[in-house]
Amino acid sequence: MVKINSIIPGSPAEKVGVLAGDLLNSINGHSVRDVLDYMYYAAETEVVLDIIRDGEQLDFNISKDEYDDLGLEFETFLMDKKQSCSNKCVFCFIDQMPPGMRETLYFKDDDARLSFLQGNYVTLTNMKQADIDRIIEMKLNINVSVHTTNPELRVKMMHNRFAGEKLKFIRQLAESGIKLNCQVVCCPGLNDGDELRRTLSDLGELMPNITSMAVVPVGVTKYRQGLFPLKTFDKKGAGETIDIIESYQREFLEKFGTRTVFPSDEFYLIAERPLPEAEAYEDYSQFENGVGMLRSLIDEFGQALDMAEWEGGKRFVSIATGYSAFGTIDMLAKQAEQKFPELRCDVHRIRNDFFGETITVSGLITAQDIIAQLKDKELGSELIIPPNMLKRDSDLFLDDLRVSDVEEALGVKLRTSGSDGFELLDAMMGIEY
Numbered sequence: 001m002v003k004i005n006s007i008i009p010g011s012p013a014e015k016v017g018v019l020a021g022d023l024l025n026s027i028n029g030h031s032v033r034d035v036l037d038y039m040y041y042a043a044e045t046e047v048v049l050d051i052i053r054d055g056e057q058l059d060f061n062i063s064k065d066e067y068d069d070l071g072l073e074f075e076t077f078l079m080d081k082k083q084s085c086s087n088k089c090v091f092c093f094i095d096q097m098p099p100g101m102r103e104t105l106y107f108k109d110d111d112a113r114l115s116f117l118q119g120n121y122v123t124l125t126n127m128k129q130a131d132i133d134r135i136i137e138m139k140l141n142i143n144v145s146v147h148t149t150n151p152e153l154r155v156k157m158m159h160n161r162f163a164g165e166k167l168k169f170i171r172q173l174a175e176s177g178i179k180l181n182c183q184v185v186c187c188p189g190l191n192d193g194d195e196l197r198r199t200l201s202d203l204g205e206l207m208p209n210i211t212s213m214a215v216v217p218v219g220v221t222k223y224r225q226g227l228f229p230l231k232t233f234d235k236k237g238a239g240e241t242i243d244i245i246e247s248y249q250r251e252f253l254e255k256f257g258t259r260t261v262f263p264s265d266e267f268y269l270i271a272e273r274p275l276p277e278a279e280a281y282e283d284y285s286q287f288e289n290g291v292g293m294l295r296s297l298i299d300e301f302g303q304a305l306d307m308a309e310w311e312g313g314k315r316f317v318s319i320a321t322g323y324s325a326f327g328t329i330d331m332l333a334k335q336a337e338q339k340f341p342e343l344r345c346d347v348h349r350i351r352n353d354f355f356g357e358t359i360t361v362s363g364l365i366t367a368q369d370i371i372a373q374l375k376d377k378e379l380g381s382e383l384i385i386p387p388n389m390l391k392r393d394s395d396l397f398l399d400d401l402r403v404s405d406v407e408e409a410l411g412v413k414l415r416t417s418g419s420d421g422f423e424l425l426d427a428m429m430g431i432e433y
């Protein structure tokens, strides 16, 4: 039974008299364990809510359109505790974070419900056959962290003796028609080279229900004392990994009409190779894994710049970004300056002293590093930062400093660059919405 916290005014549940504080026992005779059960059973047009109120059982009959929300709100989004992971992956980023950060950043979730609802990646190692059966029954598509299809290597990499045998769930899901997006965190000397070939070949057997695969290089911070000795990719290793992935792209494209597997942008940056053209990313299905972000930004910015016209007087702004995106952002800033002589846009690469210099992505830059490295610089009227430097829907950096702390320390107004190339140009030009 799940306690109903509140009822949305005007909703079907309110109209039939369900009250806050009632206990939801079942929907159409199905017990409700969590939000997935709730969403699945409540999607019907005819719904009977089995409610317990002050120890008395009551039925409420609701007629509605399919998928219309009943209007019940519960204490937590999942209607259940978040499932944590049962692994101790040798490459886990959370294990390499410094102490003292906000508590929620240390939570290791591995929850298939969040995979369906929010796109999180799950390892399947904490799942039982009944959980897999439910995914198949509900026809939920999920995102899976595969890392390797070699069972012994998966056990070693994930420090979980069940990690190898749980690979059978990937096959079972795919063969049952569930669509899977897959992710491989690639660690030099562990699951690269022939092991990566094996993984891509094995997943290729499950096409077309493996809809995409991203291969991303491992991130290594300076906080690895006592942990597995991991290396990062160098130029040669990154190039070899791209070659392997691109050879599978060609094979999959010929056989299935889609490349399916994509190296993340970081591989091209480490290998110092040009980014592929847009068509190589197809529908950008692995964008959230850093696949095609830079190509998309460059193309959008180019389109925006073609259409843009300068209004007003001179403008001087600065941009703060990580080492990996610096070359691209600097190139775009120079393109804008060339078209608009009134604009000066200085781009600053911020070294990641907080996590260590090997961490180069902008999403892991902290406010304290920005302040320390820009405090003596001339920054102009605004400092532009990418939105992924801030916690979603907040003004909080990873180190819990706020936008206002940086503004005060540097004496400059901060603004985020938005989520695409169009909004980046708007930020450079000072266009407000």
Ligand code: SF4
Binding pocket: 085, 086, 087, 088, 089, 091, 092, 093, 094, 108, 109, 110, 123
């Ligand atoms: S699955 Fe592995 S990488 Fe993910 S949180 Fe758990 S230990 Fe860390």
